[in-house]
């Protein structure tokens with residue numbers, strides 16, 4: 001059998017691969033600590049579970065319209081109005097099988113072969129591959145020299161007549177950076193000026209520390225509304241990764257195109273998950289804040305422990321639940337590990353500690369630690385990391 005070139009050149013998701021390796025070791029009885037996956041360890045909010053059970057009992061177990069139930073799209077629109085003062089109609093909202101599917105559909109609806117999409121590295125694993133799955137060209141702006149915050153001037157220089165979109169991920173996976181207002185504003189203005197679509201992945205929008213909310217880029221530049229696609233979902237802030245429910249809000253033309261594409265992929269996402277998401281969006285505010293506070297404590301703990309490891313350079317995050325660390329002092333020719341990938345494989349094997357290599361985020365020489373696990377695991381995992389590096 002001959003597989004398509006598109007699939008042969010695609011790299012599998014390194015985060016899920018590392019998580020799978022960690023799980024395999026755990027199944028063999030090793031006392032694994034896994035800092036690999038980006039998912040909260042809490043149960044989903046009670047309202048979400050109750051809505052789902054009720055939906056099953058009442059026979060809400062059939063196809064819905066492709067974009068998702070009108071009531072849910074309305075609940076997502078209401079959420080954006082409540083939190084950001086942004087108004088969207090139900091025809092400007094689509095729900096899908098996780099934010100991941102919606103990002104994929106957005107690429108499918110925007111990218112022709114050879115078109116360019118600008119990504120800011122370090123970047124989440126899937127953007128790069130999703131652009132390439134549609135024969136587009138990911139154009140990477142490395143943000144390391146500017147503290148992992150995109151530089152608007154450099155961004156503008158990368159725009160060509162082939163550029164169709166830019167992906168902004170704020171708060172960021174893997175760095176945990178929350179972008180300053182002026183950067184958000186400048187990038188949005190530049191995208192608007194050049195007429196390119198800004199895919200605004202704000203799946204971690206509720207997980208910021210120090211302040212409860214950051215302004216939305218459309219509050220800063222309201223006139224860019226027709227060029228911005230907001231990607232969000234219940235996976236991270238509501239601890240609902242397994243329900244696979246994401247939503248997107250944007251210009252009706254794009255939402256309609258994505259809905260039409262979804263009609264040929266999954267039709268709608270699970271009706272039960274749609275009901276659960278309704279419970280989350282309407283009645284789970286307190287749960288979100290409770291979990292955010294726990295993450296805030298874990299963040300303080302992990303940063304305190306990591307500061308005690310000599311030679312380790314840590315970028316202090318203000319959002320999401322990740323710490324991105326520069327390991328370059330420990331890697332390279334003549335050192336014990338040549339690359340971040342070698343390092344992650346070795347530490348998993350020798351110390352049963354799971355981390356994700358920075359290479360997976362277009363940033364070799366780094367590793368990502370996810371602190372979405374218990375304080376005991378954080379303490380034990382960082383202890384193993386310290387011992388390994390010593």
Ligand SMILES: Cc1ncc(COP(=O)(O)O)c(C=O)c1O
Nearest residue numbers: 038098099100124173233235246
């Ligand atoms: C930046 C970013 N966007 C999107 C997603 C996908 O989320 P979902 O579970 O809703 O598909 C993730 C999940 O890890 C993510 O980190």
